[in-house]
Amino acid sequence: MLNNIDQRILEVLLKDSRISLKELAQQVGLSSPSISERLHRLEERGVIRAFSIEIDPQALGYQLQAIVRIRPLPGKLHIVQKLIEETPEFCECDKVTGDDCFIVRLFVRSIEQLDQIIDRIADKAETSTAIVKAQPIKRRPPPFGIA
Amino acid sequence: MLNNIDQRILEVLLKDSRISLKELAQQVGLSSPSISERLHRLEERGVIRAFSIEIDPQALGYQLQAIVRIRPLPGKLHIVQKLIEETPEFCECDKVTGDDCFIVRLFVRSIEQLDQIIDRIADKAETSTAIVKAQPIKRRPPPFGIA
DNA sequence: AGTGAAAGAATCACAAC
């Protein structure tokens, strides 16, 4: 799927996407133009979805993080989904199989804010809230070495 | 917490972290040197945790995504956590309050692989697996406009 | 926070393997 050079490019860019092509080229042992072409190909193929930044919620005052399972009441699915999408504190939302229709990640500045936000969907869905105590894996891409 | 200029810098960089300082400066209406200084301050303050890339798991052949709730059996907590960390297909892991000790995100190439990976922890923990059908919110930072 | 000069990097056309 990906050769060794592409893998190393991805590894370097995951740590620092603003690195210059020149330095990236040196780290993987090729010239800048060839790295440039590989980069564009990785973008075209969709392997690199975006060059972005990671923002630290804590640095913005979000002291609490929760994962909430949401089971909309009959007929309320679309209203609930809309409410989730329009509440910016919900930062991840997965529609899943099984009892829980949505599993969402919520950032809040306080328990009071958590309560407020959950309350707003309380009449449209059943919810189970789990406060995040630690993050053994904060976020990483799936392996691209194999295949 | 953040002034308007910093907010706009973050917005632009979220979409493209490889943008040149010059263009970034034009988009927010300041000169390159002042943008450069603001960038460094945002990094030092920890607001920008990293300049990185988003890799698309689908482009790497991961057709399935699951969210798994994991309740280790008595005495098995640390073994289970280690197993999760060492299995690279687990790409997110939150240790949470409540019955479910861990909530993890799992990328796999097939149902067979999903079964294999879940089986490896089946004798050490109870698990509930929910297949991701859609992602109404793929991932976004919490609001930095307010406060 | 802006200006201008010097250093450095990206990109393009083209050559080589």
Add this chain to the structure above:
DNA sequence: GTTGTGATTCTTTCACT
């Protein structure tokens, strides 16, 4: 088909305002 070379253009950075 992919990689390297060198010229041109653009960007970053630094001293100074």
